[in-house]
Amino acid sequence: MTSTIQQQHSPTELFAHALRYENRADPYPAYEQLLQQPVVQMADGSWLATGHREISLLLRDPRISADRLNPQQQPIRKSLLMEDPPRHDQLRQAVTQQFIPRIMGMRDHIDALVTELLDAHTSEQPGQLDVVADLAYPLPVTVICELLGVPREDERLFGSLARRLTRGLDPVDTQTEKEIHELQQARAELVEYLEGLIARHNADGGSDLLAGLMNGQSPDGPMDAIDLRVTLGLLLIAGHETTVNLIANGTLALLRHPDLLARLRTDPDLATPLVEEVLRYDPPVQMSGRSALADIDIAGTTIPKGSRIRLLLASGNRDPRRFTDPDRFLPDRADNAHLGFGGGIHYCIGATLARAEAQIALTALARRLDSPRLAADPPPYRENAILRGPERLPVTFERLLRDPRGK
Ligand code: HEM
DSSP states (O other): OOSSOOTTSOHHHHHHHHHSGGGTTOOHHHHHHHTTSSEEEOTTSOEEEOSHHHHHHHHTOTTEESOOOOGGGOOSSOOGGGOOTTHHHHHHHHHHHHHHHHHTTOHHHHHHHHHHHHHTTTTOSSEEEEHIIIIITHHHHHHHHHHHTOOGGGHHHHHHHHHHHHHTTSOGGGSOHHHHHHHHHHHHHHHHHHHHHHHHSOTTTOOSHHHHHHHOOSTTOSOOHHHHHHHHHHHHHHHHHTHHHHHHHHHHHHHHOHHHHHHHHHOGGGHHHHHHHHHHHSOSBOOEEEEESSOEEETTEEEOTTOEEEEOHHHHTTOTTTSSSTTSOOTTOSOOOOOTTOOGGGOOTTHHHHHHHHHHHHHHHHHHEESOEESSSSOOBOSOSSBOOBSOOEEEESEEOOOTTOO
């Protein structure tokens, strides 16, 4: 199929088209076609939900399991992301109890980190930033490592692991033999790394999240060693591989809409609706997965028990039945119930943190870069289809202004 999408293509072909690397910069025209059938069966027997209403219903349906893995993929222990109640709820409670209090009051610290990252470029006039490598990646990584108690020197090792592991989220038929092999190796390395980290960690002395989970204040007691390792791995990967795309996709949207960039420079209140609109218009997590525990009647069809279901969050966010002008980037839209953080019982635990990081980073970029321009539009994209975002985002500027607040 060429990049022109024709109506007569089957949903399976359209979906494959959207996933193909050459369409990574803009899968949205294929999603638009897929939206004509909000729930549809694919050639491999699995189901694809693309409509906002249908995805929202499925995310909240107790007859749906979060376990999206094939029987041959099943790990020794699933993370809370793939677990169902009651185990999901116990694990989630143990994490939120430790996570939420630690992220409260973090905005000043995030702000200071952003200032520090940008200040590294003050001597360049005119200069160039790679917004991914210089800001969007190091910011959330530093924050999550600090929160969890992961030593900064381990970051390099962990970063490469996270990258290989998240490629494993993409449909298997889009991965090469080499990538599949690398994935297995990365999984083994992750287990070894996390076990070492937990063993080295002083459970009694530290006040970080890992220490909190090890000491286990929750009603269900401390997590056992395997749950601890699996949960830590989930949080570290989520902290590494998602917010980076939110900041990069947000920068891209801002630089493509100079009027909004100019507004954000003087109106910090724009940051909140702006980031929500990025989460709708160009979401960092494009898709999620589920399986059916019973026959489910939806959108005039029946998803049979046992089926695997893909929820295309990014197409739901562009559903014209739900949003007016879905393909326009409009932070001022009054109603923005996007699916960027999922929904229902698996709604993203890191949403507040990710929002804060993106709001602060985008506001700082708008304020401090004099005449920023994209050096490449579209920028080169990462291989990943599900955790989708630019690989690099080179931005040129005339000057890097001092922080106007004198910080
Ligand atoms: C822009 C950044 C982020 C986006 C777009 C995002 C998106 C999502 C989405 C869509 C889900 C639901 C998945 C599903 O239903 O299958 C989810 C769940 C989750 N996210 Fe995030 N996430 C982000 C950042 C973070 C961060 C920074 C953390 C923590 C460090 C985090 C931790 C989690 C966890 C633990 C879950 C599983 C919750 C559950 O199963 O109950 N996320 N995230």
